[in-house]
Amino acid sequence: MKRNQDRSPSMPDAAGAATLVDVAQAAGVSLATASRAFNSPALVRESTVQRVLEAARHLSFRPNLLGSKLRAQQSRMIGVMLPTLENAVFAECWRGMEDAALAAGYSLMLVTSAYDPARERERIEYLLRHRVDGMVLTVADAADSAVLDQLDREGVPYVLAYNQAATGSRRHSVSVDNRGSAREGVEALIAAGHRRIRVVSGAFMASDRARQRFDGYRDAMRAHGLAPAEPLCLPTHTASNAGQIRALAAGPDAPTAFFCTNDLLAIGVISDLKRLGLRVPRDISVLGYDGIALGALVEPALASVVQPNTEIGERAVARLLARFAPSRAKPPDDAAPGRITLLPHTLRLGGTVAAPA
Amino acid sequence: MKRNQDRSPSMPDAAGAATLVDVAQAAGVSLATASRAFNSPALVRESTVQRVLEAARHLSFRPNLLGSKLRAQQSRMIGVMLPTLENAVFAECWRGMEDAALAAGYSLMLVTSAYDPARERERIEYLLRHRVDGMVLTVADAADSAVLDQLDREGVPYVLAYNQAATGSRRHSVSVDNRGSAREGVEALIAAGHRRIRVVSGAFMASDRARQRFDGYRDAMRAHGLAPAEPLCLPTHTASNAGQIRALAAGPDAPTAFFCTNDLLAIGVISDLKRLGLRVPRDISVLGYDGIALGALVEPALASVVQPNTEIGERAVARLLARFAPSRAKPPDDAAPGRITLLPHTLRLGGTVAAPA
DNA sequence: GTGAAAGCGCTAACAG
């Protein structure tokens, strides 16, 4: 019914969409004025703006962002690189980024690296070719990353998410205090009476966060006069290996608690433990890290060091946006946020953590 | 060290990157030839191609995709709209899409709709402004979608993922047979001895798949002379409500099995059941739908109607790409795939499904 | 094989 009604006769149907020139013509103004009506309406007489908008609506005008991005030499696009979306941590983070970016009139372009530095390089290059104005990245290892060095060299603005820039680093990052929060988590385990605590982690190579969290574990153990044990590093980052868990959980000096460096891993470990006939937390406690929503859904609820994932995404985007507009007067009394943002974490205990048998 | 070394003196450092004009100049050829060297090397003498490539390398030339997309009137970008990434189904699907698209030289632009038709409209408009060549979409309700109608009207190519186009529809879709597979799943429950089976679903409004799967349940029940019961629709799509589950699971005619229209929901329901003191599958069975990786990770493993999520993503992209190049000779003997692709599902039983007590 | 020239749709000086 409305099929042909909402299209002006002056506009060829499928052939070509109306451009700003068409709008200008229809409104009886110049191309420049039409452009201004959209981008700086303050510079145009109100009635003219209305005329342009009306013409645009009439012609079903849809601005071609490719044109403006090219001309403006600014894409208003943010490149996002995450290791994977199949770990809900990053999916939750994405939501924060999408909300923050679109609200600010920016577009997002997402790629995943699968924790693979070679692929990180490729994907970043791909983003660069799209002329993103900047990026939000989670890399395998921020302290040893060829691609980050390259970005620094080229002067491309980026903000790390989850990766925690080293103190004094010139890099920007938004994360929790990985080491400190992990230490707190393990200390909660110790406070609950645990002495033999082991860490289960994804491949250390693939995640500097995992290493930092292990360091936190070591801090906690030493601070309480306990001997830290070697971590069990599982090759795949998200699934676990019943065999290795079995070896670890057996024996006379078997641990009474596991600290897993991420929640997905923790859920896998708990299942392995159950398969070995162990009850969690009755026979053995498990503490995760990430605080993904799923953890609160399972029974018993997964104890975890909770990061504000969505907020990490929002803040990372906000920080990047702030880098784009360095002019803006900083909030006067509130201290200007440094390059390194450490967001507060929380501990979710109970559930899979209890006192040792 | 390499800071200034890898940049030609002729190229201003941070000021401006080398463009194709610079490359052409450095190689002593025209702009046109330089362009051809990249896009149609067959049209250029081999030695010339080499010269251009060499110059490009020397200048660290990085093609500006914005320029080529604008000029070529073809963005080689695919817009992707998914309800959320926080359900692993869609995250797994994304991986398939990313692999397929990048391999074919296409870029992806992702947006999420949060199952909200109003937001679907906004996000689609946003994709259109970016001049995506086409889209892969999962909408709330494919049979009643204003935005899909609009796309049809405008002649924008798109492929539905997960949504199953109605038989005879002109729309393209890649999914499993939602109704048929659900029926099979429920029949497996019946075969295991269950008679009182209830469906737990997310909000029907938000997912046509959920409704189709419920229809499959009804088919199965009726085919076996059983009375289908009303579904329990939970307002939030991924979490569950212990209170309603309690009401449902109690009483003399309490169901012996639940069929949940997605895995995340199933995991929530299982937790609720446990909190009510019920053991799964000993006291009550639970069957999910989706086959997310997580389901195989929990203990007992989540029984589920398994869809090939990654493949759905790959195939949806492949189908869209095929629509872009309608010329290509179709595979001769293999029947040309119709608009509606139904991928095979599998049943993963055991785990949370057992014979009734 | 290669080059010259004409824009894709839009923004941003610079004049009035």
Next chain:
DNA sequence: CTGTTAGCGCTTTCAC
């Protein structure tokens, strides 16, 4: 306030 004029970086006829 509004119009004129140049391009952004690239592809693509159309000649040679």
